[in-house]
Amino acid sequence: MSFITLKPGTLLSPVPAALIGSGAEEESGLVQNLMTAAWTGTVCSDPPMISVSIRPSRYTYELVEKSGEFTVNLTDRGLLKAADYCGVRSGREEDKFARCGLTKVRAEGLRLAPAVAESPVYLACRVQKRLALGSHVMYIGEIVSMGIREDLMDKSGAIRLEKAGLIAYSHGVYNALGEALGFFGFSVAAPEVFKRRMKKLREK
Amino acid sequence: MSFITLKPGTLLSPVPAALIGSGAEEESGLVQNLMTAAWTGTVCSDPPMISVSIRPSRYTYELVEKSGEFTVNLTDRGLLKAADYCGVRSGREEDKFARCGLTKVRAEGLRLAPAVAESPVYLACRVQKRLALGSHVMYIGEIVSMGIREDLMDKSGAIRLEKAGLIAYSHGVYNALGEALGFFGFSVAAPEVFKRRMKKLREK
Numbered sequence: 001m002s003f004i005t006l007k008p009g010t011l012l013s014p015v016p017a018a019l020i021g022s023g024a025e026e027e028s029g030l031v032q033n034l035m036t037a038a039w040t041g042t043v044c045s046d047p048p049m050i051s052v053s054i055r056p057s058r059y060t061y062e063l064v065e066k067s068g069e070f071t072v073n074l075t076d077r078g079l080l081k082a083a084d085y086c087g088v089r090s091g092r093e094e095d096k097f098a099r100c101g102l103t104k105v106r107a108e109g110l111r112l113a114p115a116v117a118e119s120p121v122y123l124a125c126r127v128q129k130r131l132a133l134g135s136h137v138m139y140i141g142e143i144v145s146m147g148i149r150e151d152l153m154d155k156s157g158a159i160r161l162e163k164a165g166l167i168a169y170s171h172g173v174y175n176a177l178g179e180a181l182g183f184f185g186f187s188v189a190a191p192e193v194f195k196r197r198m199k200k201l202r203e204k
Numbered sequence: 205m206s207f208i209t210l211k212p213g214t215l216l217s218p219v220p221a222a223l224i225g226s227g228a229e230e231e232s233g234l235v236q237n238l239m240t241a242a243w244t245g246t247v248c249s250d251p252p253m254i255s256v257s258i259r260p261s262r263y264t265y266e267l268v269e270k271s272g273e274f275t276v277n278l279t280d281r282g283l284l285k286a287a288d289y290c291g292v293r294s295g296r297e298e299d300k301f302a303r304c305g306l307t308k309v310r311a312e313g314l315r316l317a318p319a320v321a322e323s324p325v326y327l328a329c330r331v332q333k334r335l336a337l338g339s340h341v342m343y344i345g346e347i348v349s350m351g352i353r354e355d356l357m358d359k360s361g362a363i364r365l366e367k368a369g370l371i372a373y374s375h376g377v378y379n380a381l382g383e384a385l386g387f388f389g390f391s392v393a394a395p396e397v398f399k400r401r402m403k404k405l406r407e408k
Contacts, residue, residue: 003319003326003351005312010246011325011350012220012254013278013365014372014381041245042214043257044337050216051255051342053247074217077385084391108209115207121215122207129335133248133344138255140337146215147207159210161217161375168218168372168381171365173405174390177218177372178382181281186378187288201377 014168014175016040017083019119020052021071021104022063023112032104032114034096035060036087038169039136040072048143050125053136059091061137067112068127070141073119076165080174082118083167108145115147120164122147162201218372218379220244221287223323224256225275225308226267227316236308236318238300239264240291242373243340244276252347254329257340263295265341271316272331274345277323280369284378286322287371312349319351324368326351366405 015038023032039053050072054061064070075083082100089096097104103117107124115122125141154160168175180201186194219242227236243257254276258265268274279287286304293300301308307321311328319326329345358364372379384405390398 001353001355003309003321004354004357006350006352008252008327008347008350010249010252010254010347011278011327011352011363011365012222012244012246012276013325014218014220014370015246016216016218018216039246039249040216041247041255042216042219042243043245043255043342044340045214045243046339047337048212048214049337050214051245051247072216074215080385081391084386084389088389088392105207117207121217123212123215131333131344133251133253135250136248138247138344140335140342143212143214146210146212148210148215149205150208151205153208159215159375161215162377162379166218166374167385170370170381171363172388173366173384174386174388175366175384176382177374178380180377180379181284181371182288182378184376184378185288185292187285188292 011171014170017075017167017169017174019073019075019079019083019086019116020060021073021107021114021116022060022067023114024063024066025112030112031063033059033063033091034086034116036083043140049128050123050141050143051138052141053138055136064127064139069110069113070125071107071110071113071115072123072125073116074121074164075167076120077167077176079118080167084174108147120149120152215375218374221279221371221373221378223277223279223283223287223290223320224264225277225318225320226264226271227318228267228270229316234316235267237263237267237295238290238320239295240287247344253332254327254345254347255342256345257342259340268331268343273314273317274329275311275314275317275319276327276329277320278325278368279371280324281371281380283322284371288378312351324353324356
């Protein structure tokens with residue numbers, strides 16, 4: 001099979017479809033908003049850092065510029081419709097938390113940006129760097145705290161993220177995460193380790 | 205359900221498991237390598253840009269520092285084992301292309317970094333910015349060309365990436381991309397548009 005060469009485009013895939021929580025103090029009081037970002041990724045392990053790219057026309061851009069903080073909320077099947085809605089409508093026009101029936105919750109370590117109570121995991125981030133790249137401004141946020149829904153931790157304290165039913169975004173389409181195919185290091189694992197770990201991963 | 209607050213970690217999910225192709229001219233001649241990166245994301249639409257974060261201890265780091273270019277190759281089920289292997293073994297010790305039975309192919313617009321012929325999509329990138337963040341150095345690459353396997357284009361010239369069988373990485377686990385749940389804008393689409401587009405997405 002051979003390649004067809006095309007005009008460059010943003011075809012990295014799959015990517016997250018994350019709900020970005022933001023907030024700022026305005027003359028009218030505290031305002032908070034939600035926006036969906038697929039242009040987000042992990043950029044550093046230690047300290048843990050994440051990038052989120054936002055168009056300057058977005059309301060979330062204004063709020064992040066003012067407050068220097070945001071939350072990244074992972075999305076599951078229950079948040080599918082909200083994830084789409086918060087990507088196409090503006091918080092200048094309506095309160096997207098109310099419209100989507102979502103609940104604001106305090107993100108540990110932040111002052112103004114709320115987390116989404118219905119999300120399986122939130123990452124609370126403080127902006128460390130800002131780069132204007134073109135259509136988007138990229139913010140690098142250091143993760144200052146992280147909240148995980150209690151049913152996603154097992155008795156030993158391990159995170160069982162495979163139980164969350166996360167969704168992925170791939171070239172304009174939201175997909176369920178499908179079956180577990182392997183784990184980091186499986187290609188060099190002993191056969192009995194492979195068997196034991198795959199069995200555990202498939203127990204949901 | 206309530207959140208348990210944990211020490212911050214890199215829990216953004218799902219993320220890509222991309223094969224990064226690199227190359228440089230050494231005294232011994234042209235050397236080329238492959239490494240797997242999950243710390244990668246789209247950071248700008250126009251110009252199209254991608255971030256890839258690499259630990260300075262990796263061989264790929266040396267090659268990207270020298271050449272200023274890399275490829276990002278998407279991974280499907282057929283590349284699962286190679287994606288894992290290229291994440292755990294070093295190209296200083298062996299030729300990972302040969303070991304994984306993969307074929308180097310020229311990436312349009314680059315001089316030294318090869319694409320992977322077995323990948324459904326490659327993105328050819330030139331480094332525009334470099335930020336040392338801590339454990340990782342983040343490279344922002346501008347996508348200068350893109351190759352897509354010919355069976356992933358339909359007769360009208362549209363990209364049908366849902367046929368690729370891509371894999372995702374989620375907290376140490378490789379997953380298949382599962383069923384299509386919606387498309388960008390579905391939450392505000394007319395019912396007949398929703399029906400027609402979902403039907404098309406589910407035809408693989």
